[in-house]
Amino acid sequence: MVQGLSRLKESASQTAGPYVHIGLTPNFVGISGVYERDLGAAMVADKTKGERIRVNIRVIDGAGSPLKDALVEIWQADAAGIYNSPSDLRGSADPNFTGWGRLPTDMTTGECMFETIKPGRVPFFDGRKMAPHLTVWIVARGINIGLHTRMYFGDEETANAEDPVLMRIEQRERVSTLVAPRDGDIYKFDIHLQGMNETVFFDI
């Protein structure tokens, strides 16, 4: 026998189910008066620094249909590449930018639209710069454990080409599943859960 390590096990994940809105976006489903506003619905304020953009996200199932009951969260750096988090020790983030957003997908179209700013570049753990990106987390009925992926920006070809995370993707044709094309101020990011274009998801 040896001494035990006395570690605990992480609580096991369970699906967010079809009624995730009640807990996380109650005003969206008409439960008003409990919370003033749904958390994460607004990411930017008048004074937020950086280029204003919109990000249109859909989550598409194995039959090609967008999920109308998904919940999407994004987490990103500010325009200078600093996270609004105590664990980012490199400096103070823009106080007018939370960096975190949460939206349900529309119950008719399956789309959600984040209004945010384009993030700056953040260093990889070895000091190389990553390309600007959003961290994206998806939960829904039928998803047993939240899915982590990233969205990169279609108009950042040079930065994307030297991004240390994108370079890790062995099947090069799959890199494009993480890159959202730009149309005006909108980046359109379709996340495919299955199929030929299955998005790269991360175990992080």
Next chain:
Amino acid sequence: MTKSRFPANRTPEIGAFFQRDRNWHPPAFTPAYKTSVLRSPQRPLLSLDNTLSELTGPVFGHNILGELDNDLIYNFAGPGESAIGPRILVYGRVLDERGIGVAGALLEIWQANAGGRYRHKKETYLAPLDPNFGGCGRTITGEDGSYCFRTVQPGPYPWPNGPNDWRPAHIHFSIFGHGFAQRLITQMYFEGDPMIWRCPIVRTINDRRAIEGLTAALDMEATMPMDARAYKFDIVLRGRRSTPFENRIEGS
């Protein structure tokens, strides 16, 4: 969400998170839970060492909380009214895998009412709505990771999957730790409920001990006398490496 709202007497930790045990969590593809079939990624996940994008995460200050946010019996009820059902406290701590309390963790919960009915437009169960019950609550853990809710015990309900599948009584929990890689959604079950082991969603988890870890214990010592019984539910988030010897070049 500014840094000053982080508990002042703690140095933020920046170590990488322990790897997630994917055999402990449910797999993505679980055909007995039918909806997972078309919603489960089929390619292997790409393993990635944590970068700042995962080591950091949003922090929520107590200033977002209203007085009744953690009291589901009253937070939707009309003046002088309260929700119907067995009154309970749900309390416990948010810990990490090292057993350290996670301070400042945002917990958001949602649940059906005592009859098993959700307040949601997609919900079709014939059990009635309770006009005084909304079904959502939230709180932020204290310095030692502790939290408490007051609510009514939710009822079991049938759901479309197999011809006669019922969910055990449960409360949904969403948890933020200090890093986005710790983000977790799970469900709490109640000690002694015979419906737990029949449920296809519970059984997406393969390890019996992991299911027991989601089952809250009745705690008669923590009751509010003549008001509410208590269930204790501890939640464990991923731990992170403490790095006494630095072996990585940190970012600029």
